Structures are given as C-alpha cells and as structure tokens.
Amino acid sequence: MMTLxxxxxxxxxxxxxxxxxxxxxxxxxxxxxxxSRPDPQVLWSRCLPVSxxxxxxxxxxxxxxxxxxxxxxxxxxxxxIHFCGVTMLIRPTSFKHTGVFPEQEGNWQWIRECIRAxxxxxxxxxxFGYTGGATLVAxxxxxxxxxxxxxxxxxxxxxxxxxxxxxxxxxxxxxxxxVKVFLKKELKRGKRYDGIIMDPxxxxxxxxxxxxxxxxxxxxxxxxxxxxxxxTPLFVLASGYASGYSPVTYGxxxxxxxxxxxxxxxxxxxxxxxxxxxxxxxAGIFARWSRE
Numbered sequence: 001m002m003t004l005x006x007x008x009x010x011x012x013x014x015x016x017x018x019x020x021x022x023x024x025x026x027x028x029x030x031x032x033x034x035x036s037r038p039d040p041q042v043l044w045s046r047c048l049p050v051s052x053x054x055x056x057x058x059x060x061x062x063x064x065x066x067x068x069x070x071x072x073x074x075x076x077x078x079x080x081i082h083f084c085g086v087t088m089l090i091r092p093t094s095f096k097h098t099g100v101f102p103e104q105e106g107n108w109q110w111i112r113e114c115i116r117a118x119x120x121x122x123x124x125x126x127x128f129g130y131t132g133g134a135t136l137v138a139x140x141x142x143x144x145x146x147x148x149x150x151x152x153x154x155x156x157x158x159x160x161x162x163x164x165x166x167x168x169x170x171x172x173x174x175x176x177x178x179v180k181v182f183l184k185k186e187l188k189r190g191k192r193y194d195g196i197i198m199d200p201x202x203x204x205x206x207x208x209x210x211x212x213x214x215x216x217x218x219x220x221x222x223x224x225x226x227x228x229x230x231x232t233p234l235f236v237l238a239s240g241y242a243s244g245y246s247p248v249t250y251g252x253x254x255x256x257x258x259x260x261x262x263x264x265x266x267x268x269x270x271x272x273x274x275x276x277x278x279x280x281x282x283a284g285i286f287a288r289w290s291r292e
Contacts, residue, residue, distance in 0.1 A: 002251040002287075005268035008106030009280065015081040016102040018272040020053070021281050022046030030090045030098055031081045033057040037096050039281070047276040060096045067094060080164055084108045086136040087164040089157065099131045099157060103270040103283035107237060108137040114195065114235045114290060115141040122234065127179045127198040127221075132158030134197045135172060136165050143195070144171040148182050150206040178206025180217065183224040192230045198238045214240075222257040232291070233261065239270065239286040250287035258289040265289050 012018065017029040023046055026039045036056040046053070059070040069092050078091040084105050091099045115122050115138060122143040126135045129147040131154060139145050139162075149155050155174050162168055175182060179198075200221065204212045225236060236258060238250055251267030258265065270284040 002248075002255050002265045002267055004247065004251070005266040007269045007271045007280065008103075008286070009271050009273050010102050010105045010283075011273045012275040013083075015083050016100075018274045018281055020046055020048040020276040021274055021279075025053075026281060027053055027056060030100065031079055033075055033079070033090075035092075035098065036060065038062060041282045047274075058092060060092075067096070084133070084137060085112070085140055086133065086161070086167075088131060088133060088136075088161045089164065091157065100133065101283075103272055104133060104239065106270065107239060107286060107288075108134060110288070111195070111197065111235070111237065112137055112141040115143050117292075118234065122194045123192070123230075124195040124197065125193040125225075125228070127183075127196070127225075128200050129158060129197075130154050130199070132161050134199075136162060136167055138195070138197070139167050139170040139172050140165065146173040146175060146193070148175045148177055148179055150176070150178055150204065150210075152176055152207070176207055178208065178210040178212075180212075180221060180224060181206065181210060183221075183228055187224070187228055191228065193228055194230050194233050195235045196225045196229065196233075196237070198225070200238070200240065202241075202244075219253060219257075222253055226257050229261075234291055236289040237286065238288075239284055241284045245285065247285040247287065250285055254287045254289055261289065261291075263289055263291045 019027040021042045022044055024038055024042050025036055028035045034056045036059040057072045057075050061068055078089050080087050080089055088100050124138045124143040124145045126147045129135050129149045135145050135147040155176055200214055202214050247267040247269055254265045267287040271280040272283050
C-alpha cells in the first residue's frame with residue numbers, strides 16, 4: 001500500500017534561500033544574488049517590506065504575453081552555486097527558470113542514499129533530465145547514468161554542470177531524444193536499468209516535435225519504465241510541478257505500475273522553507289518506489 005510521506009523541505013542554506021513570498025511572487029537568493037519571480041502558489045501577503053523586494057538583483061516581469069528580466073548592472077550572465085554536493089550554473093531563462101530546482105534537495109539526497117546502500121554497480125536512467133542535477137548526484141554516488149532530454153540546449157547546460165562538478169569523465173551517456181521513443185528503442189536493444197528518475201512536464205515537445213501531454217502519456221511512460229527495470233531494481237522516482245495533480249494521484253499510478261515488485265511506495269510534497277517567517281512554499285509533488 002502507498003504511504004503518504006511527510007513534506008520534503010528544503011531549508012535555507014549558504015547557496016540557496018527562500019527569503020520571502022507574497023502577492024503572487026517569491027524572493028530567493030541563489031549564491032550572492034537575489035531574484036524576484038512570480039509563483040502561482042503564493043496567495044498570501046509578504047512578510048518583508050516592499051523596500052526589501054525593490055533591492056532584488058533580478059526581477060522577472062510579465063506584461064501580457066511578453067516577459068523579461070530586469071537585471072542590475074553588477075549581475076553576471078551566469079554564475080555557479082554548489083548545492084547538494086554538485087556544482088551548477090545559475091542562468092536566468094526567458095521562461096523564468098534559473099537552471100536549479102532547490103526543492104529537489106530531498107529527492108537528490110534519497111537517490112544518493114539508494115545508490116550508496118548497495119555494494120554493486122548501479123545503472124540509472126534520468127528522463128526529462130534538463131540541466132542535470134539528479135544525473136550529477138547519481139554519478140557522484142557511483143552510478144552509471146543515462147541522461148535523456150528533448151532539448152539540445154538543456155543537454156549542453158547539463159554537460160557544463162558536469163564539468164564544473166568534476167564529472168566530465170564520469171560514466172554519463174547524454175541522449176537527445178523523446179523519452180518514450182528512447183525507452184522503446186532501449187527495450188529493443190535489451191537495455192535494463194536499476195534506478196529510474198523522471199520529472200515530466202505538463203506539456204511539451206521532443207526534438208522531432210513529438211507531443212507530450214501528461215494526462216495522456218504519464219501511465220504509458222510508467223509502463224515503459226516498468227519494462228526497462230532490471231530483475232532486482234533499486235528505485236523509481238517521479239516528481240511534478242505545474243500539473244495540478246495531488247501526490248495521491250502519482251502514488252496511485254505508482255501502485256498500479258510497480259506494486260508487483262514488492263518494496264514500498266511513498267508519495268508526498270516538496271516545499272521550500274521561508275527564512276523570513278518559517279512558513280512553507282509548496283513547490284511540487286513526488287512519488288517513489290524502492291526495493292526496501
């Protein structure tokens with residue numbers, strides 16, 4: 001049976017801090033620089049005065065369909081932070097991302113523990129790998145990793161992060177492909193994996209314009225991942241952000257797909273601890289299957 005787990009909370013740290021939130025926005029610090037960005041979860045009022053927010057180094061502004069960053073002159077185009085044992089470039093994008101998702105800290109720590117707990121070679125598949133945080137954590141823990149993403153730019157960014165983390169020579173395979181297409185090809189090739197990580201978007205396209213819609217494709221994706229696991233797999237992890245689903249939804253999908261393996265299934269939420277008040281900002285959901 002599925003267990004609903006407590007919320008996985010990312011606490012403030014020297015490299016990342018959720019400073020404040022309110023009125024549809026969040027104020028965060030990545031390394032030395034402070035960001036003001038929209039967040040649809042923030043329905044409450046700010047704790048800190050407007051004067052603090054006005055001192056943000058970068059502000060993401062949306063007017064109608066147009067978006068832009070207002071950036072102070074002293075802010076570089078990119079800079080590295082060391083987070084959860086790996087080094088990643090912060091690079092503000094036109095769709096308000098920074099390249100790092102600090103709410104994944106609890107999941108990344110869990111991945112590392114799962115890999116280090118066994119005294120055997122571990123092969124991990126990271127689907128929708130984006131800028132590579134989970135890939136790098138798994139590689140640093142000793143796994144051989146296949147990183148799959150539909151964006152050439154995202155893979156290039158992930159490879160830069162690997163170099164910064166001292167993992168240029170690590171056994172990481174970088175694959176530009178649609179995730180479902182890739183899984184079907186891997187199955188035909190007889191490839192199998194001990195651990196699978198996935199962070200599917202709500203909607204998107206593969207490199208050849210393959211359409212992804214989570215409400216239509218998620219269960220097929222899970223079925224394919226079930227087939228590609230080894231006979232004695234270690235873990236499967238899925239997380240989500242803007243899909244609007246409950247952790248129970250992901251947990252139920254995992255029960256249907258992975259319960260025949262035994263082990264345990266947990267589901268829960270991801271959240272960031274705000275330093276100005278101690279309150280939590282919801283930042284996503286997750287479901288996990290593990291052998292133990």
